[in-house]
Amino acid sequence: MLAVQDVRFAYRHGAEELFGGLSCTFTTGAVTAITGASGRGKSTLLYLLGLMLRPTSGAVLLGDIRVDHLPDARRAELRAQRLGFVFQDAALDPARTILDSVVEPALYAGSHRRDVTGRARDLLERLGVAERADHRPGEISGGQAQRVAVARALINSPAVVLADEPTGNLDHDNAAIVLAALRGAARDGAATIIATHDDFVLQHCDQRVEL
Numbered sequence: 001m002l003a004v005q006d007v008r009f010a011y012r013h014g015a016e017e018l019f020g021g022l023s024c025t026f027t028t029g030a031v032t033a034i035t036g037a038s039g040r041g042k043s044t045l046l047y048l049l050g051l052m053l054r055p056t057s058g059a060v061l062l063g064d065i066r067v068d069h070l071p072d073a074r075r076a077e078l079r080a081q082r083l084g085f086v087f088q089d090a091a092l093d094p095a096r097t098i099l100d101s102v103v104e105p106a107l108y109a110g111s112h113r114r115d116v117t118g119r120a121r122d123l124l125e126r127l128g129v130a131e132r133a134d135h136r137p138g139e140i141s142g143g144q145a146q147r148v149a150v151a152r153a154l155i156n157s158p159a160v161v162l163a164d165e166p167t168g169n170l171d172h173d174n175a176a177i178v179l180a181a182l183r184g185a186a187r188d189g190a191a192t193i194i195a196t197h198d199d200f201v202l203q204h205c206d207q208r209v210e211l
């Protein structure tokens, strides 16, 4: 379970305050869509939930733990072990192969490469990009990169999956593949949270938070 309580956020002192005291719970095993007009703070809320930003006031809870006040090193550890994040622009390292990009968060979380390569290949297969495993990001399309980013976010079977417009670059068939992978993570018990404008995703989510 992941929750925010009475959360507000401003990027700078005196800047526009976002969320106006938002409280909500993101249920384990459910897909929650975060919606709202451009600029309302969908990405920012994902960064707060993903322990990349801290709220200006209010609390963020991961399970029973209040995580917004924890030291940076502990938050980085929780990020590596419990969270999977799909960035809007895929954010793949241009120097690594696709397979290495997917494996890397597992190594960072303490796994051995030989133990996770099979799962990485399975995820790439499920997302329809297995034949690109040995290529680099410069050699694949934007839509393929987005699907690789989803595989990378799921490699550690995270307790929380956060995805920022994960179907933004995709046609309907590939959006369905991505949504199926994210729904699969929820079925395996993850609280799965998707910032989206996509009607197709909205039709298939379990709950919705409107900003």
Ligand SMILES: Nc1ncnc2c1ncn2[C@@H]1O[C@H](COP(=O)(O)OP(=O)(O)OP(=O)(O)O)[C@@H](O)[C@H]1O
Residues within 6 Å of the ligand: 011, 016, 018, 036, 037, 038, 039, 040, 041, 042, 043, 044, 045
């Ligand atoms: N790094 C930053 N520094 C200062 N202001 C920022 C920063 N990032 C975002 N903002 C501002 O915070 C507000 C929320 O931005 P955010 O990207 O979270 O919105 P969004 O709902 O995800 O938008 P979109 O649908 O266009 O992606 C906007 O007014 C934006 O200009």
